[in-house]
Amino acid sequence: MSVDNVGEELQKLCRFTIRPIDSANYSEKLEALLNQKGIDPSFTLEDLLDEKFSTASEELPVIPVEKLKFLLDSLSRESIDIDPFTKQYSFSSAQLDANTTLLHLLCYNLPSTSTAEELQVVSSMVESLLLSGLAWNLVDHNDKTPGCILVDRALTNLQIYDQIVEAGVRSELLFRKLQDNGLDFLMGGDEDEDDDDEEIPDLVEEAIPEEEEEEEEEEEEEDQQSSQEAAEHTNDPVDDRATYLNTKLEYNDNALITADNKDGVMMNWETKLMKVGCDTLFKGISLEELSADSDEEINLLNIGFGMGIIDTFIQERIASLLKTHPHLKINHYICEAHPDVLAKIETDGWYDKPTVKILAGKWQDQLSELLDGGDVFFNGAYYDTFSEHYHPDMYPQLFDLLIGLLKPHGIISFFNGLGADRQIVYDVYCRIVTLDLADYGLDVKYESIDVDADKEDKKMNVEKQEAGVWDTVKRSYWNCPVYYHPEITFQ
The missing domain is CATH 3.40.50.150 (Vaccinia Virus protein VP39)
Incomplete structure (x- = not known):
């Protein structure tokens, strides 16, 4: 099976098209697919659309956002033929800042009538996906995380909801650790090694192909944009204490708000x-x-x-x-x-x-x-x-x-x-x-x-x-x- 087809096969498994949900047809197959060389478990529906629309003519009109969301909603629940869309429209992943992952599909499609035995198999699938590095908090085309979908479906009593919560706890604690320790937490090593590393950029620069130079320029532009966004973030009274203490506040009948931004301080x-x-x-x-x-x-x-x-x-x-x-x-x-x-x-x-x-x-x-x-x-x-x-x-x-x-x-x-x-x-x-x-x-x-x-x-x-x-x-x-x-x- 090709790498491209594996992504679709993974998505098919997470739609639960065959009942009962047993180990042989689901958790074992999922594990085997995830273990294949070169497989990226973070393959999303948006990635699938990128592949399918890659042959579409650039002269075609861009698919409208509402039609795109309809297409993603349909794909979330079943495998459908995308060819008719690729003949009418072109598509760019930049149209939607979304990542509809395998966890999303699993949470959308988990049968509400699942038996205890089936839920145990699904729990094993969720564990495999999380251990493969799949993020717990990515938002899909509906601005939902996998956990949000379970909340909407009133399925927070299931073990898989607790698994996602625990993944969130681990992720947040690790992120905090990285913030607290900076690069030293990742890099390790001693001062002599750091000195050697400082000489590498000069050697690499001489051999950089033209394409890589263009990539570096794009990365620099992205860094500048990130720096600008960080500065705006710092000047937001919601996020920065010093800015807040210098921000004018207003009291009205039902709230205390910031005068300019209209942020609710208390209500x-x-x-x-x-x-x-x-x-x-x-x-x-x-x-x-x-x-x-x-x-x-x-x-x-x-x-x-x-x-x-x-x-x-x-x-x-x-x-x-x-x-x-x-x-x-x-x-x-x-x-x-x-x-x-x-x-x-x-x-x-x-x-x-x-x-x-x-x-x-x-x-x-x-x-x-x-x-x-x-x-x-x-x-x-x-x-x-x-x-x-x-x-x-x-x-x-x-x-x-x-x-x-x-x-x-x-x-x-x-x-x-x-x-x-x-x-x-x-x-x-x-x-x-x-x-x-x-x-x-x-x-x-x-x-x-x-x-x-x-x-x-x-x-x-x-x-x-x-x-x-x-x-x-x-x-x-x-x-x-x-x-x-x-x-x-x-x-």
């Missing part, structure tokens, strides 16, 4: 989640601390004021607690760095509240000072900032500080929007957090909460029943039906 629909977050912090108060004989301070911390939703809940709980326990010494710390939010805090009188202590500045600086002081320890800490990332901001920087500021019975939580634009990515990050925090001796438990951002927003804005929650902001930062609320304690 009213989160109120339900902030209430749960507040309740979690108070779980870190022990019965001994509530005793009239106790003279220990109770300290609660919120990092990132935003619209002050969780802080308002905390104040309500403190007021209620002081009615029944007037002897308590309780402090509510609020850490905030953005000047516009700090101005809002002052205007709304938060500085004047007797139990409130404002930490004005970056949490990295403020918490370091508290840790150095050695006299403040928290019963509960909540984290919800903007334009910071899980790695390296939360992990390890934040937890490096909180681990020294948390009481033995204290509790940590945060707004868990990690990867929440896709359910599969959200599930991957939840597992990564659990693995990372175990290194600190911390245990993570998730409470599942049904969340519909549109419905929650309309509860808070009854006069805007026709408006969508994301209509007034640039992008959505929440697209999942279930919120996993984290409660983090010492093991």
Whole structure:
């Protein structure tokens, strides 16, 4: 069988055209094909179209995108004759930034009536594909990853979904390792070897054929474009903390947004989640601390004021607690760095509240000072900032500080929007957090909460029943039906 035909045969296997799905007809055949010399398991439907359209006349009109997507949808589920299309149109893979892989086909075509025995065979196929290096998170012509397809088909209870999630965890942890260690992680070697390597480019340059010189010029252009995109990325307040702190913010009736980009910093629909977050912090108060004989301070911390939703809940709980326990010494710390939010805090009188202590500045600086002081320890800490990332901001920087500021019975939580634009990515990050925090001796438990951002927003804005929650902001930062609320304690 030729290499070209193997790609099509691999795709045919992942459409499950023969039942039952058994080892002989599927997993064993897949393994044999993948082991053939020169076989690339990342062969996609887009690659197939490139091959089929390679003989099409350049004078033919380019296939319209909608017709192209229809063609890919059809190919995702069955083998069809492409010749009629190649006689009418030409095609360029640049028309779609997509990679419809074997994993996509498998997830689209897995029969919903599969037996336990068949699912075991499919699981073996998925394992083979992942071990062959097939990426877990490529998006197809429908902007779906393989995991997204299983989510849409309500098949997240299957073992193959867990396999894809675990592949995502491994991939993300490896990527982080590469970022942390740079080229040394890949290159190894000693300084003498590096010195020898430096002489190689001069020798190679003399023998570069004209075609390779053209390829190098193209690569240089791509590098320049990448550098430009990186610069734009750095200047985006969503991705860069320094840019965000210098960005003008606006408060409206239902959100805090960046004035120019209209990025949602915080929104009213989160109120339900902030209430749960507040309740979690108070779980870190022990019965001994509530005793009239106790003279220990109770300290609660919120990092990132935003619209002050969780802080308002905390104040309500403190007021209620002081009615029944007037002897308590309780402090509510609020850490905030953005000047516009700090101005809002002052205007709304938060500085004047007797139990409130404002930490004005970056949490990295403020918490370091508290840790150095050695006299403040928290019963509960909540984290919800903007334009910071899980790695390296939360992990390890934040937890490096909180681990020294948390009481033995204290509790940590945060707004868990990690990867929440896709359910599969959200599930991957939840597992990564659990693995990372175990290194600190911390245990993570998730409470599942049904969340519909549109419905929650309309509860808070009854006069805007026709408006969508994301209509007034640039992008959505929440697209999942279930919120996993984290409660983090010492093991």
